Amino acid sequence: MAVNYPNGKKFLAESHMPKTTKKKDLIYSNRGMTLEEEINSSNEHYLSSGRAVIHKKPTPIQVVKVDYPKRSAAVIREAYYRQSSTTDYNGVYKGHYLDFEAKETKNKTSIPLSNFHEHQILHMKRCILQHGITFVLIRFSFFNRVFLLNSSYLIDFWEDTMNNGRKSIPLAFIEEKGIDVAYGFNPRLDYLDAVDKLLEHTNK
Amino acid sequence: MAVNYPNGKKFLAESHMPKTTKKKDLIYSNRGMTLEEEINSSNEHYLSSGRAVIHKKPTPIQVVKVDYPKRSAAVIREAYYRQSSTTDYNGVYKGHYLDFEAKETKNKTSIPLSNFHEHQILHMKRCILQHGITFVLIRFSFFNRVFLLNSSYLIDFWEDTMNNGRKSIPLAFIEEKGIDVAYGFNPRLDYLDAVDKLLEHTNK
Numbered sequence: 351m352a353v354n355y356p357n358g359k360k361f362l363a364e365s366h367m368p369k370t371t372k373k374k375d376l377i378y379s380n381r382g383m384t385l386e387e388e389i390n391s392s393n394e395h396y397l398s399s400g401r402a403v404i405h406k407k408p409t410p411i412q413v414v415k416v417d418y419p420k421r422s423a424a425v426i427r428e429a430y431y432r433q434s435s436t437t438d439y440n441g442v443y444k445g446h447y448l449d450f451e452a453k454e455t456k457n458k459t460s461i462p463l464s465n466f467h468e469h470q471i472l473h474m475k476r477c478i479l480q481h482g483i484t485f486v487l488i489r490f491s492f493f494n495r496v497f498l499l500n501s502s503y504l505i506d507f508w509e510d511t512m513n514n515g516r517k518s519i520p521l522a523f524i525e526e527k528g529i530d531v532a533y534g535f536n537p538r539l540d541y542l543d544a545v546d547k548l549l550e551h552t553n554k
Numbered sequence: 555m556a557v558n559y560p561n562g563k564k565f566l567a568e569s570h571m572p573k574t575t576k577k578k579d580l581i582y583s584n585r586g587m588t589l590e591e592e593i594n595s596s597n598e599h600y601l602s603s604g605r606a607v608i609h610k611k612p613t614p615i616q617v618v619k620v621d622y623p624k625r626s627a628a629v630i631r632e633a634y635y636r637q638s639s640t641t642d643y644n645g646v647y648k649g650h651y652l653d654f655e656a657k658e659t660k661n662k663t664s665i666p667l668s669n670f671h672e673h674q675i676l677h678m679k680r681c682i683l684q685h686g687i688t689f690v691l692i693r694f695s696f697f698n699r700v701f702l703l704n705s706s707y708l709i710d711f712w713e714d715t716m717n718n719g720r721k722s723i724p725l726a727f728i729e730e731k732g733i734d735v736a737y738g739f740n741p742r743l744d745y746l747d748a749v750d751k752l753l754e755h756t757n758k
Contacts, residue, residue, distance in 0.1 A: 400680070402684060403677070403680045403681050403684055403686070405639070407611055408611065408613065408638075409612065411615045411617075411633070413615075423635070424635060425632060425633075426615065426630065426633040426634065427631060427632070428629060428631070429615070429629075429633055430627050430629065431627070434612075440644065442653070442685070443684060446651070447645075447646035447649070447650070476601070477607050479604060480607055480646040480647060481646070482607070482649075
């Protein structure tokens with residue numbers, strides 16, 4: 351794949367990198383936008399409007415070999431993906447620490463627990479003990495519906511599974527206990543609106 | 555550099571990767587441990603003891619080309635470092651969102667502002683507006699002394715520099731306004747103790 355990078359720079363500023371999300375947004379509107387792209391786009395809106403500071407964590411990569419061409423950016427020539435020990439998103443909103451994971455499923459009746467990993471559950475438990483606000487955003491792509499589910503429910507299902515419980519969370523349960531996240535123009539996915547409802551509920 | 559990776563795995567668990575920090579810690583004690591290694595080691599201690607959940611963010615890397623050898627982990631063959639748009643560390647502690655950057659200097663009288671970047675200052679300002687706790691950990695390596703400095707001071711110096719102010723923060727200022735961070739056995743660098751003092755001061 352040929353990509354022209356500006357010469358004479360060791361690090362490339364983010365603003366110079368191709369922004370897939372934005373391009374797709376312009377050209378294809380909602381078609382083909384993944385849940386991750388929708389969340390990233392919403393986070394950019396939240397950031398620029400001063401509503402919250404939430405970022406997706408970069409994928410951890412173990413770098414083994416790097417070339418340093420003259421007058422060019424350093425090129426990584428051998429590296430490996432590592433498994434993250436946390437969830438994908440965190441940040442700060444009105445004094446609250448937010449921490450969450452996003453998953454989408456093509457299933458029509460439930461989301462399989464195999465979408466989540468042991469280390470994510472452990473991380474969420476640890477954050478709850480520190481009074482962080484933790485949740486999952488779940489998209490049922492067939493219905494194009496997104497829900498915010500307090501991670502305490504996910505943890506309950508996870509621990510039931512360990513004791514031979516069911517291996518998925520039913521949509522009916524998520525409809526009852528979760529909070530609907532509305533699609534809009536900008537932000538694309540106003541999940542902080544759902545977080546407000548979660549906070550109201552928690553404070554009661 | 556020859557490294558043996560286990561075959562048949564797409565992702566490598568963190569526990570299987572070489573842990574430089576720990577090895578260095580065992581063999582060389584404090585000698586040669588960078589500030590980053592000291593913080594990572596302290597964060598591991600905080601995590602396992604349940605005191606806080608704080609992680610270093612992975613370096614963002616733009617992946618361009620990946621090979622998928624049979625029965626082996628995916629190998630990244632072309633990738634570039636990107637500049638992060640945030641600080642290096644964040645997490646949750648007693649319901650507070652913590653966000654900070656760590657820098658060390660060999661200077662004896664001040665830390666040059668060139669150690670910090672515009673986007674880090676902007677990120678810290680945004681976090682403050684959301685009532686996050688933001689600071690910098692500064693190590694003067696010659697004296698082996700570490701200070702926690704509320705980032706509001708850093709922002710003041712930064713903005714003075716924009717108006718042709720001085721280009722560094724004097725050690726004398728940091729000694730007066732910062733909080734001493736003590737070295738110990740485990741955690742190596744008990745910076746949460748300094749955060750407690752910062753929180754006390756903020757609540758007064």
